[in-house]
Amino acid sequence: MIRAVKGFLNYLTQQRLRRKVIGALEVNRRAGVRNDGLSLKRMSNRLEVEWQARGIHPWDLGLPPEREAQKFVEQCLEDVDAALSRLFETLPDTDEIELRVLDPTSAEPIVAGTVTRAQAVAASAGSVGMKLKSLGLVYRLANWQFESLGN
Numbered sequence: 001m002i003r004a005v006k007g008f009l010n011y012l013t014q015q016r017l018r019r020k021v022i023g024a025l026e027v028n029r030r031a032g033v034r035n036d037g038l039s040l041k042r043m044s045n046r047l048e049v050e051w052q053a054r055g056i057h058p059w060d061l062g063l064p065p066e067r068e069a070q071k072f073v074e075q076c077l078e079d080v081d082a083a084l085s086r087l088f089e090t091l092p093d094t095d096e097i098e099l100r101v102l103d104p105t106s107a108e109p110i111v112a113g114t115v116t117r118a119q120a121v122a123a124s125a126g127s128v129g130m131k132l133k134s135l136g137l138v139y140r141l142a143n144w145q146f147e148s149l150g151n
Contacts, residue, residue, distance in 0.1 A: 010092035017093050018043060045093045050100040053110065054079065070144040076101065077128045080111055080137065088120050099137075108148035113137035 022040050053076045060071050080101060087097055094117070101111035115135045123131050132139070140147040 013092045017045070044095045046096045046098065047087065047091065047094045048098045049087070050102065051083075052102045052107070053104050055104050066144060073141060073144055073146060074128075076111065076146070077132060077139075080132060081128050084115060084120055084135075088117055103146060103148070106148065108150075110146035110149065111137055111139040112149050 018040075021043055026038070053072075056068055056071045056075060060068060063071065080099070084097065084099070088094065096114060096116045098114040099112065100109045102108065103110045111132070113136045115137065119135050123135055125131070129139075138149060140149070
């Protein structure tokens with residue numbers, strides 16, 4: 001029931017934005033002609049977001065380096081998955097999110113890409129890494145270490 005109410009409220013919010021855009025496209029009427037405004041054909045709302053990945057939890061710092069690296073990768077990918085879900089849930093007007101995740105030590109991008117709301121909704125379960133790849137996000141791993149994606 002709560003999901004249905006949230007879905008309906010999201011729909012109303014999207015329709016309100018659409019009406020505002022249509023209103024902004026209205027131009028001065030010429031010679032009394034009705035409906036002489038610009039006709040909205042398509043609309044999309046895009047968010048660009050970039051954040052720095054967090055380091056592993058302090059209690060994991062004593063692990064062997066290989067295991068620390070694996071923990072960092074797992075945590076980072078889980079954070080991306082959770083952040084995408086929360087962003088789309090919190091921002092019902094957003095149709096597309098372009099994201100970049102930066103390495104906490106080098107500030108180089110380690111995860112990047114663009115995800116649409118439709119892709120996020122249709123994403124199937126499975127490993128978090130495969131889910132993010134299926135959404136179109138790019139990251140490269142070598143021996144449980146992120147490789148920089150460059151700028």
